[in-house]
Amino acid sequence: MKTKNQLALAPWVFTIGFFALWEILCHVLRISSFILPAPSTILLAVWEYRTQLAYHAMHTLWMTLAGFGLAVGFGLLLGMVLGSSRLINAGSYPLLVGFNSIPKVAVVPILVFWFGVGWVPPVMTAFLISFFPIVVNVATGISTVEPEMEDVLRALGASKRDIVFKVGVPRAMPYFFGSLKVAITLAYVGSVIGEQNASNVGIGNLLTRASAAFEVPLVWAALVVLAVLGVVMYAITASVERSMTGWAQRSQMAA
Amino acid sequence: MKPFVDIHDVTHVYARAEDGLPAVRNLNLKVGEGEFAAIVGPSGCGKSTLMKLATGLQFPREGTVIVDGRQVGAPVKLAGMAFQNPTMLPWRTTLDNILLPLEIVEPHRSRLRRHKAEYVAKAESLLAQVGLKGQGHKFPWQLSGGMQQRASLCRALIHEPKLLMLDEPFGALDSFTREELWCVMRDLHAAQKVTIILVTHDLREAAFLADRIFCMSARPGRIVAEREVAFPRPRDLEITYTPEFSELVHDLRGHIAQARRAA
Numbered sequence: 001m002k003t004k005n006q007l008a009l010a011p012w013v014f015t016i017g018f019f020a021l022w023e024i025l026c027h028v029l030r031i032s033s034f035i036l037p038a039p040s041t042i043l044l045a046v047w048e049y050r051t052q053l054a055y056h057a058m059h060t061l062w063m064t065l066a067g068f069g070l071a072v073g074f075g076l077l078l079g080m081v082l083g084s085s086r087l088i089n090a091g092s093y094p095l096l097v098g099f100n101s102i103p104k105v106a107v108v109p110i111l112v113f114w115f116g117v118g119w120v121p122p123v124m125t126a127f128l129i130s131f132f133p134i135v136v137n138v139a140t141g142i143s144t145v146e147p148e149m150e151d152v153l154r155a156l157g158a159s160k161r162d163i164v165f166k167v168g169v170p171r172a173m174p175y176f177f178g179s180l181k182v183a184i185t186l187a188y189v190g191s192v193i194g195e196q197n198a199s200n201v202g203i204g205n206l207l208t209r210a211s212a213a214f215e216v217p218l219v220w221a222a223l224v225v226l227a228v229l230g231v232v233m234y235a236i237t238a239s240v241e242r243s244m245t246g247w248a249q250r251s252q253m254a255a
Numbered sequence: 256m257k258p259f260v261d262i263h264d265v266t267h268v269y270a271r272a273e274d275g276l277p278a279v280r281n282l283n284l285k286v287g288e289g290e291f292a293a294i295v296g297p298s299g300c301g302k303s304t305l306m307k308l309a310t311g312l313q314f315p316r317e318g319t320v321i322v323d324g325r326q327v328g329a330p331v332k333l334a335g336m337a338f339q340n341p342t343m344l345p346w347r348t349t350l351d352n353i354l355l356p357l358e359i360v361e362p363h364r365s366r367l368r369r370h371k372a373e374y375v376a377k378a379e380s381l382l383a384q385v386g387l388k389g390q391g392h393k394f395p396w397q398l399s400g401g402m403q404q405r406a407s408l409c410r411a412l413i414h415e416p417k418l419l420m421l422d423e424p425f426g427a428l429d430s431f432t433r434e435e436l437w438c439v440m441r442d443l444h445a446a447q448k449v450t451i452i453l454v455t456h457d458l459r460e461a462a463f464l465a466d467r468i469f470c471m472s473a474r475p476g477r478i479v480a481e482r483e484v485a486f487p488r489p490r491d492l493e494i495t496y497t498p499e500f501s502e503l504v505h506d507l508r509g510h511i512a513q514a515r516r517a518a
Contacts, residue, residue, distance in 0.1 A: 148338045155310040156359040156414070157332040166358065170346050247346045247394060 037220050045217035046224060052206070057225050060203040063119065063191035064184075064233070067126020071183055075131040076176070079138025083172065084164045089139065100132040104190055108197040122194030122202060129190035130183040137179035141172025174248035177241035184233045188226060258285035258321075259450045260292075260309055260418065265318030266475075267304055278304040280475035282318070286452060286467065291444050293453045293461035293468045295507060297515045301476030302454040306420050309452060310334045323417060332360060334418040335411030335449075339426040341403040343395030343410075350391030353378045353409045360414045374413075381409040384446070385439050401432035405439065412447065421453040425460065434492060437463055445489060458507045463495055470510040473517060480510045 019039045025031070026038035033041050046053060082089045104125050111121040145167050153163050195204025203222050210218040242249065262284040268277045279301040286292040294302055307313040308320050311330040320327040335356070343352045357363040357374055367374060382391055385405040387398075395403050404424060411419055421440075425433045441464060444451055455461050461468050462484060470480040484503065486494055494500050 146340070146342050148340055149342045149344075151307070151310075151312055152336050152338075152342065152356075152410075153359055154312055155330050155332075155334050155336050155420075156356050157330050157361075158359045162359055166355070167344065170344070173346075245346070247396075 034214075034216050037217050041217055042220045042224055045221040049218055049221060053203075053221060053225050056201060056203045056206045056222075057229060059201045060122075060188075060191055060195060060226070061229060063122040063195065063199075063202060064126050064187045064229075066123045067128075067191055068130055068184055068187040070123070070127040071131035071134055071187065072180070074127070075134025075179075075183070076138055078131075079135045079172070079176075080142060080164060080169065082135065082139035083142025083168060084160060086143075089143070096132065096135065104129045105193050105197070108194055111194070112198045117198050117200065119199070121198035122191040122204070125194035126187040126190035129193075130187040133179040133182045133186070134176065137175040138172045141175035142168035145171060174241075174245045177237070177245055180237045180241070181234055184237050185230050188230050188233075192226065257288065259288040259290070259323060260284070260286040260452065261319075261321040262305070262308065263319045263321070265308060265315040265320060267301075267308060267313060267315045267317075269304075269313075277316070277475040279308075280477055282477050284469055284478055286450060288450055289448050291451045291453070291464055291466045293455060293465035294471060295455060295458055295461050295468060295511060296471030296476065297473050297511055298456065300471040300473050300514070302471060303422060304476070305471075306336070306422055306452070306454060309418070310336065310420055331418070333416055334420055335414065335416035336420045337404075337407045337411040337422070337424045339423040341395070341400075341407035343403055343406060345394065345396050347394075348391065349387070349393055349395055349398065349406045350375065350378055350382075352395060353381065353391070353406060353413050356410060356414045363414060378409065378413055381412060382406070384443065385409055386435075401428050401436065404428060404436060408436075408439070408443065412443065412449070415447075415449075417450060419449050419451045421451065421455075423455055424453075426456065433457075433460070438492065440464060441488075441490060458504045458511070459495055459500075462500060462503050462507065463490060463492070468507060470507060470514065472514045479514055480507075482507065 023039050026033075026036060031038075037045075082092065107128060108121055108125055111124050115121060115124070142164060145163065149167055150163055153167070158166075191202070192204035192207070195202030196208045197204075199205050203226055207219060207222050210222065262282055265282045266277050266280045267282075268275060272278070282301075282305065284292075284294075284305070294305060296302055304313065308315055308327075309322060309331075311320075311322075311327045311334075314320075314328065322331050323333060343349070344355070347355070354367070354374060357367050363374070379388075379391060382388060385408055387402060387405050387409070390398065390402065390406075395406065398406065404427075408424070411421075425436050428436065437460060440451075440453075443449075444464075453461065453464060465484055468482045468484060469478050470482075471477065472479045482503065486500070
C-alpha cells in the first residue's frame with residue numbers, strides 16, 4: 001500500500017518541486033521577468049487575465065477536440081485498412097511517411113487559401129498532425145495477429161473481415177490507446193499552430209498578439225494554461241485506456 | 256473402413272519458398288472415420304504443411320486431398336484446430352474464447368445470439384470434461400499453461416468438428432501435465448467419435464493415443480512407415496511401461512533416426 005500512495009503522490013511532488021526550483025532560481029540568480037518570469041509572476045498573470053485566458057482556452061479546447069476526433073475516426077479506419085491489406089500497406093507507406101514529414105506549420109497557409117481564416121484551419125491542422133501515430137499503431141496491432149489464431153479461424157471458414165473484427169481490432173486496442181496519448185498532445189500543438197496563423201481567437205492567437213506586444217507574463221500564462229489543458233486531456237485518455245484495455249496491463253512493469 | 260481423410264500423391268511447394276523445394280513430395284495418407292492418427296517425424300518434415308493441406312488452408316500443387324468424401328478446394332469448415340501455443344484471446348474470458356468458433360461457423364453463427372444459454376451449457380460441459388469445471392469466467396492469463404491448453408482443446412471441439420487437427424498441442428508442457436492431458440485427449444476421443452490427426456515429436460504420446468502412426472521423412476516430407484497400434488481401448492497409462500509399448504516406440508525411433516540420417 002505504501003508504494004501505491006507514493007505513486008499517487010509522485011506527480012504532485014515532482015511538479016511542485018519543479019516549480020519551486022524554478023521560483024528559487026529566478027530569485028537567487030535575479031533573472032529578469034522579461035527573460036524568464038518566476039512561477040509566482042506567471043500565476044499572478046493567469047489570475048489577472050483569467051477571463052481572457054478562459055475564453056481563448058475554451059476555443060482552443062474545442063479546436064483540439066474536433067481535430068482529435070477527426071484523427072481518431074480517420075486514423076482507426078485507415079489503420080484498419082492498412083493493417084488488413086499488405087498491398088495497400090506497402091503501397092501507401094511512402095505517401096503517408098512523406099506527408100507526415102512535412103512540417104504542419106507550412107501547411108497552414110494552404111489551409112487558409114482553401115478555407116479562409118476561422119475555425120477550419122486550426123481543426124484541420126490538429127487533425128493532420130495527430131492522425132499519423134493512430135494509423136501506424138492500429139495498423140501494427142492488426143497486422144501482427146498470431147498466424148495460429150488466423151489458421152484456427154480460417155479453417156472454420158472465417159472471412160478476412162471476421163478475423164479483422166474479432167481478433168485484429170480488439171488486439172490493436174492497446175496500441176490504439178497508446179497512440180491516442182501521443183495524438184492528443186500533438187493535436188494541441190496543431191490547433192495552436194493553426195490559431196497562431198489563421199484565427200482571431202484561441203490561445204494560439206492570444207500568444208501571437210501577446211508576444212507582439214511584449215507582454216511576457218501573458219505569453220507564459222498562456223503557455224501554462226496550454227500545458228494544464230494538455231495534462232488534463234492526457235489523463236482523461238489514459239483513464240479511458242485503463243478501463244477499456246485492463247486485460248493488456250497486467251504485467252509487473254505496468255503495475 | 257472408408258477413409259475420412261485421403262491425401263493422395265500430394266506434392267506441395269509454398270509460394271514463398273525461396274529455394275523452390277517442396278515441403279512435401281508424393282505424400283500418401285489415409286485416415287479412417289473416427290480414427291485417431293498420429294504423425295511423427297524429424298523437425299521441419301512438413302507436418303504442419305500436412306495440417307494446412309487437410310484443413311484447406313493450403314491447396315496442393317499436385318495430387319488430391321479428399322476430406323469427408325469431397326475434394327478440398329476451400330477451408331473445410333468441419334475442422335477444429337489446436338496448437339502448441341494455446342492462442343487464447345486475452346480480452347475474452349475463457350468461456351468466451353471457447354465460444355469463438357461459434358461466432359464464425361454456420362449454422363451456429365446465426366443461432367448463437369438467440370440460443371446463447373444452450374451453447375454456454377455445452378461449453379461448460381466441455382470444460383468439465385477436460386477438468387476445468389467452473390473456470391470459464393476466468394481470463395486465460397489467469398490460468399496455467401496446462402489449463403490454457405485444456406481450454407484450447409475445448410475451443411477446438413465446441414462446434415462438434417468431424418476432424419480435429421492437433422499440432423504438437425502438449426509440446427510446451429511438463430511431463431506430468433502432458434500425461435494428464437493424454438488421458439483427457441483419450442477420453443474426449445472416446446466420447447466424441449471425432450477423427451483426430453495429431454502431429455507430434457513425442458513417440459510415446461503417439462503410441463499411447465493413436466490407432467495408426469505415420470512416420471514422415473525429412474523435407475521434402477513423405478510417409479516412410481505406417482504402424483497400426485493394436486493396444487485395446489480404453490488404454491491406461493500403465494501400458495506405456497509394458498515391453499510391447501517400448502518395442503513399438505523403439506521401432507518408431509528407428510524410422511525417425513533413419514529419416515534424419517537421410518536428410
